[in-house]
Amino acid sequence: NAGVTQTPKFQVLKTGQSMTLQCAQDMNHEYMSWYRQDPGMGLRLIHYSVGAGITDQGEVPNGYNVSRSTTEDFPLRLLSAAPSQTSVYFCASSSLGFTAGELFFGEGSRLTVL
Amino acid sequence: AQSVAQPEDQVNVAEGNPLTVKCTYSVSGNPYLFWYVQYPNRGLQFLLKYITGDNLVKGSYGFEAEFNKSQTSFHLKKPSALVSDSALYFCAVRDLSGYALNFGKGTSLLVTP
Numbered sequence A: 001n002a003g004v005t006q007t008p009k010f011q012v013l014k015t016g017q018s019m020t021l022q023c024a025q026d027m028n029h030e031y032m033s034w035y036r037q038d039p040g041m042g043l044r045l046i047h048y049s050v051g052a053g054i055t056d057q058g059e060v061p062n063g064y065n066v067s068r069s070t071t072e073d074f075p076l077r078l079l080s081a082a083p084s085q086t087s088v089y090f091c092a093s094s095s096l097g098f099t100a101g102e103l104f105f106g107e108g109s110r111l112t113v114l
Numbered sequence B: 001a002q003s004v005a006q007p008e009d010q011v012n013v014a015e016g017n018p019l020t021v022k023c024t025y026s027v028s029g030n031p032y033l034f035w036y037v038q039y040p041n042r043g044l045q046f047l048l049k050y051i052t053g054d055n056l057v058k059g060s061y062g063f064e065a066e067f068n069k070s071q072t073s074f075h076l077k078k079p080s081a082l083v084s085d086s087a088l089y090f091c092a093v094r095d096l097s098g099y100a101l102n103f104g105k106g107t108s109l110l111v112t113p
Helices: none
Strands: A004-007 A010-013 A019-025 A031-038 A042-051 A054-057 A064-066 A076-078 A087-094 A109-113 B003-005 B010-014 B019-021 B024-026 B033-038 B044-050 B056-058 B064-068 B073-078 B087-094 B101-103 B107-112
Touching: A004 A087, A010 A019, A019 A031, A019 A087, A042 A064, A042 B101, B003 B087, B003 B101, B010 B019, B019 B107, B024 B073, B033 B064, B033 B073, B044 B056, B044 B064, B044 B073, B073 B087
Parallel strands: A010 A109, B010 B107
Antiparallel strands: A004 A019, A019 A076, A031 A042, A031 A087, A042 A054, A064 A076, A087 A109, B003 B024, B019 B073, B033 B044, B033 B087, B056 B064, B064 B073, B087 B101, B087 B107
16 A cells, blocks of 8 residues: 655756656545655645645745546645745645544655755 | 644654644634654554543554644643654644645654663
8 A cells, every 4th residue: 555655755956947746546535635845844835735626825836737637546736846945845645524634644755945 | 823843853752752842723613633754765554633522632553643722732742752753744634625724834753772
């Protein structure tokens, strides 16, 4: 059982480039989300989805796009990378009753923007 | 907004001693509180949660947390620390939308032999 799988694990971009961070889960979870982790700031929510075709913004959505065409996949797109987007990105999923349950996290994608 | 604070950046404890990692919360209504652990170069793992009921919550790996409403605290505890407990610990609270967790800044726990 793979759980939540993120690719790539590491990526270096130049300012202005675009890229997509991939996230897939095999637990049939309705809820999926993207967080970014920065030193001394904990984790901050970027976007989330409660099912295929449904997405919404979190605390720090600017510069990022998401879509949810299937239950399994929730890619995060950086449209025009900026150095401020250098961070570690985590995808997390859960059943919709997650407030009584728990989030399952991927192992992270470390992005550096030069 | 629902928020948590972790007042300590780092906690050091000797193996075999009890450990406490502190968390205080600020919420409207009843809090849904969580603890997660992050080992180096890994994602976060769920440890335990408080939704309602007993103030002492037991979780994974021998950890427990005490919910204290009068002190608005949710401290993580373990009676006897292991070197393998060394990691980054995050306290979190469900936000008002119900679709996000608001995390604290994290506390680094170092257990020395």
